[in-house]
Amino acid sequence: MGWIVSDPYSFEWWGGLKSADEIAISAFLVQMTKWETVAKVIENLRRKGLNYIDKIAELPLPVLEDQIRSVNFYKTKARRLKNFSEIVSKNGGLKKFLTVENRDKILEIEGIGEETADSLLLFANNQLVFPQSEYLRRVLSRVLNKKMSKKEAKDYVEDNLKKDLFLYKLFHAGIVSIGKAFCYLNKPKCDKCILKPLCRNKYNETL
Numbered sequence: 001m002g003w004i005v006s007d008p009y010s011f012e013w014w015g016g017l018k019s020a021d022e023i024a025i026s027a028f029l030v031q032m033t034k035w036e037t038v039a040k041v042i043e044n045l046r047r048k049g050l051n052y053i054d055k056i057a058e059l060p061l062p063v064l065e066d067q068i069r070s071v072n073f074y075k076t077k078a079r080r081l082k083n084f085s086e087i088v089s090k091n092g093g094l095k096k097f098l099t100v101e102n103r104d105k106i107l108e109i110e111g112i113g114e115e116t117a118d119s120l121l122l123f124a125n126n127q128l129v130f131p132q133s134e135y136l137r138r139v140l141s142r143v144l145n146k147k148m149s150k151k152e153a154k155d156y157v158e159d160n161l162k163k164d165l166f167l168y169k170l171f172h173a174g175i176v177s178i179g180k181a182f183c184y185l186n187k188p189k190c191d192k193c194i195l196k197p198l199c200r201n202k203y204n205e206t207l
């Protein structure tokens with residue numbers, strides 16, 4: 001997925017999608033699937049007026065399966081997405097449900113791990129939560145030359161980055177992009193990395 005730098009409250013950061021509903025739907029579809037395929041499915045749902053969590057909650061499961069058939073593991077994803085949509089609808093919609101206070105409840109939903117929960121909070125409902133991720137853990141561990149868990153890396157950012165929505169989104173998008181483009185698990189491309197001047201651990205691949 002390509003990040004699109006936008007105004008702080010825009011949904012378009014998330015691959016150019018248009019709404020919180022589309023971000024939530026795509027979060028379920030994208031696992032183990034190319035973003036281009038997900039974008040086409042979202043476009044198709046949009047054309048049919050099905051790009052809403054409330055609508056998905058009401059769709060019979062076989063119909064939803066049919067709509068998302070082109071993504072990998074579509075049956076599992078359809079079941080999880082429908083379950084999520086029903087829970088969200090019962091709890092008053094995405095805006096009410098996707099809050100920091102509900103983080104533990106969100107994590108109880110099948111198919112939602114820590115990174116997805118935090119990403120939904122930040123990008124689908126503008127909550128000041130920094131998403132933990134393997135990319136964050138790896139890049140920060142190497143830049144600071146300090147072994148960190150995903151949670152420690154997330155806490156480090158939340159403790160040190162100014163509490164500002166635009167900065168949170170930009171920093172997350174930047175870290176994920178650097179992780180994907182340069183900071184590989186093995187043989188990171190340090191010579192091309194924009195963090196090279198800051199990175200204290202250029203040649204250690206083990207962190």
Ligand code: SF4
Nearest residue numbers: 142183188190193199
């Ligand atoms: S300089 Fe190398 S180790 Fe440091 S963040 Fe960039 S790719 Fe990773």
